[in-house]
Amino acid sequence: MPTAPALSVALRGIARRFADAHGGERLVLRDVDLTVGAGEIVALLGASGSGKSTLLRLIAGLDAADDGLVLLGGTAAAEVDQRCAVAFQEPRLLPWRTITRNVQLGLPRGTGRGPGRERVSELLRLVGLGAAAALRPRQVSGGMAQRASLARALARGPGILLLDEPFGALDALTRLTMHDLLLDIHAAEPATIVLVTHDVDEALALADHIVVLGKEPDREGATIRAVLPVSAPRPRDHSDPDLARLRAELLELLGVLIPSHPSTAKETT
Amino acid sequence: MSTTRERDAGVATGAAPAVPATLHQYATTYGYSAAGTALATPRRAGRRRRWWPVVGGLIVPGAVLAVWWYASTAGQVPAYLLPSPPAVVASAVDLFERGLLLPYIGISTQRVLLGFAAGAVMGLVLGAAVGLSRTASILLSPLIGALRAVPSLAWLPLLVLYLGIGEVPKVVLITIGAAFPVFTTLAGALRHVDAQLVELGRAYGLGRLGVLATVQLPAVIPSIVSGLRLALAQSWLFLVAAELIASSMGLGFLLIDSGNNGRIDRLFLAIVLLAVLGKLTDGLIGVLERRLLGRWGTA
Numbered sequence: 375m376p377t378a379p380a381l382s383v384a385l386r387g388i389a390r391r392f393a394d395a396h397g398g399e400r401l402v403l404r405d406v407d408l409t410v411g412a413g414e415i416v417a418l419l420g421a422s423g424s425g426k427s428t429l430l431r432l433i434a435g436l437d438a439a440d441d442g443l444v445l446l447g448g449t450a451a452a453e454v455d456q457r458c459a460v461a462f463q464e465p466r467l468l469p470w471r472t473i474t475r476n477v478q479l480g481l482p483r484g485t486g487r488g489p490g491r492e493r494v495s496e497l498l499r500l501v502g503l504g505a506a507a508a509l510r511p512r513q514v515s516g517g518m519a520q521r522a523s524l525a526r527a528l529a530r531g532p533g534i535l536l537l538d539e540p541f542g543a544l545d546a547l548t549r550l551t552m553h554d555l556l557l558d559i560h561a562a563e564p565a566t567i568v569l570v571t572h573d574v575d576e577a578l579a580l581a582d583h584i585v586v587l588g589k590e591p592d593r594e595g596a597t598i599r600a601v602l603p604v605s606a607p608r609p610r611d612h613s614d615p616d617l618a619r620l621r622a623e624l625l626e627l628l629g630v631l632i633p634s635h636p637s638t639a640k641e642t643t
Numbered sequence: 644m645s646t647t648r649e650r651d652a653g654v655a656t657g658a659a660p661a662v663p664a665t666l667h668q669y670a671t672t673y674g675y676s677a678a679g680t681a682l683a684t685p686r687r688a689g690r691r692r693r694w695w696p697v698v699g700g701l702i703v704p705g706a707v708l709a710v711w712w713y714a715s716t717a718g719q720v721p722a723y724l725l726p727s728p729p730a731v732v733a734s735a736v737d738l739f740e741r742g743l744l745l746p747y748i749g750i751s752t753q754r755v756l757l758g759f760a761a762g763a764v765m766g767l768v769l770g771a772a773v774g775l776s777r778t779a780s781i782l783l784s785p786l787i788g789a790l791r792a793v794p795s796l797a798w799l800p801l802l803v804l805y806l807g808i809g810e811v812p813k814v815v816l817i818t819i820g821a822a823f824p825v826f827t828t829l830a831g832a833l834r835h836v837d838a839q840l841v842e843l844g845r846a847y848g849l850g851r852l853g854v855l856a857t858v859q860l861p862a863v864i865p866s867i868v869s870g871l872r873l874a875l876a877q878s879w880l881f882l883v884a885a886e887l888i889a890s891s892m893g894l895g896f897l898l899i900d901s902g903n904n905g906r907i908d909r910l911f912l913a914i915v916l917l918a919v920l921g922k923l924t925d926g927l928i929g930v931l932e933r934r935l936l937g938r939w940g941t942a
């Protein structure tokens with residue numbers, strides 16, 4: 375199965391405004407500068423509404439920045455850039471198609487019937503949906519739908535894989551299995567992966583770099599607050615003191631109070 | 644696009660994405676779909692008592708027939724106001740023997756089917772244009788909306804003046820009547836196709852035609868079928884309007900002619916025939932509906 379070579383992603387001075395309810399404009403993202411090396415895994419962390427999905431859509435060319443530049447492999451991103459494959463925050467499965475036929479939608483154009491079918495059933499097996507292949511989306515659970523959506527993005531074999539909270543609806547155990555799966559696939563077909571998550575431990579388990587998106591005090595619009603490298607070799611051990619330090623740092627960046635009184639701790643994500 | 648609210652909704656309802664409110668739903672909610680209600684009820688119930696929908700559906704019509712029969716033979720209602728069921732059957736036999744019954748039924752059915760087919764094609768083409776293209780919508784919507792507001796009978800004198808009293812004006816009138824429901828349901832349904840699914844199609848490399856074939860068309864098939872159902876009902880309505888005024892044969896003519904001659908038995912016969920034919924042709928669409936929903940439905 376030919377897969378595209380991994381491509382770098384570069385964001386240069388990205389800003390995005392949206393119309394607000396009162397006919398004015400609201401700055402959602404500003405001054406976003408980021409470089410993701412080809413084949414890297416980057417986790418994007420940030421509070422709800424900080425613009426993570428928006429940033430992913432900008433990279434995919436599904437949305438256009440008001441300012442700044444998106445470069446994929448050194449060239450500007452096209453409108454709906456086909457070098458990217460997106461797994462959206464919602465599963466977005468076509469309700470009248472079986473899970474298999476939904477995943478088939480992800481195959482690159484020009485994939486032969488035989489190899490296509492093989493790849494789809496292999497991916498379905500990998501994400502644990504082998505037995506659900508013939509079901510319609512309405513007949514599967516939220517987490518199963520999410521895994522189908524992941525399989526669809528993986529089917530593309532893209533240079534850049536954009537995953538918006540791909541494991542959000544999964545139980546802890548399935549989530550760990552999917553982490554291993556993603557790392558295995560990445561080892562076999564090294565795409566550049568940008569992965570949005572709310573889960574600090576997930577970011578620590580998967581990412582080469584963790585990007586924290588958030589607002590600076592008294593300034594409108596979210597921007598990149600920190601880019602933290604995670605250098606520990608995989609598989610990673612959560613008790614690793616380096617990771618523990620990173621974890622504390624991330625939680626603080628996300629506005630989680632590291633408490634002297636644990637009862638006052640407050641999640642803001 | 645991706646707001647917290649939508650994500651939460653997605654989690655809460657499992658895999659099923661929120662289905663947008665469509666005219667199809669509207670139509671089925673108000674009972675205008677034979678297969679619709681059958682599809683909505685859990686399959687388990689249907690399998691256990693398969694005879695019930697058929698037998699149950701006959702109870703009320705049977706009761707109506709019984710009351711009619713009793714009232715017409717008990718002598719309380721004079722026969723010139725209420726013919727008995729045997730008298731209506733006799734009038735059918737009589738018309739058949741004169742060689743009128745089958746030609747009347749044939750010509751009316753032909754007019755309905757021709758007008759319905761032409762109207763459906765027109766409605767599909769215009770509905771697709773207005774539903775898919777903003778420009779077409781801006782240019783065409785006001786005019787189509789205004790034309791739709793014209794009562795059907797208002798067209799008739801004009802059609803007779805322009806097209807004479809042959810087959811053409813009648814078929815054209817039915818075409819007008821059939822086109823609007825198809826147009827309205829299709830244009831509305833296309834506009835309400837889940838924008839997230841359309842974006843998904845684009846994200847996975849589908850062009851305009853690809854998105855149309857892969858996402859939009861399958862999504863609106865249930866609406867198209869309900870549009871066709873409404874259009875068929877409208878076709879029979881407009882048929883009677885056309886035949887009441889300018890014709891010398893057909894069921895509408897039978898109605899007006901019998902009314903003028905005081906042939907209450909034939910009047911009843913015409914009404915019964917219209918009911919039966921309408922239900923039969925609707926049943927054909929019901930078969931189409933079950934086929935299409937089996938293939939493109941979301942269940």
Ligand SMILES: Nc1ncnc2c1ncn2[C@@H]1O[C@H](COP(=O)(O)OP(=O)(O)OP(=O)(O)O)[C@@H](O)[C@H]1O
Pocket residue numbers: 392393402420421422423424425426427428429463644645646647
């Ligand atoms: N098409 C749009 N029109 C107007 N506002 C939008 C649009 N898309 C996003 N926004 C706004 O941009 C902000 C960021 O949205 P986004 O979906 O990127 O957040 P997020 O970080 O992905 O949040 P979550 O973690 O809850 O998914 C939100 O305040 C949202 O209201």
Ligand SMILES: [Mg+2]
Pocket residue numbers: 426427428463538645
């Ligand atoms: Mg999001």
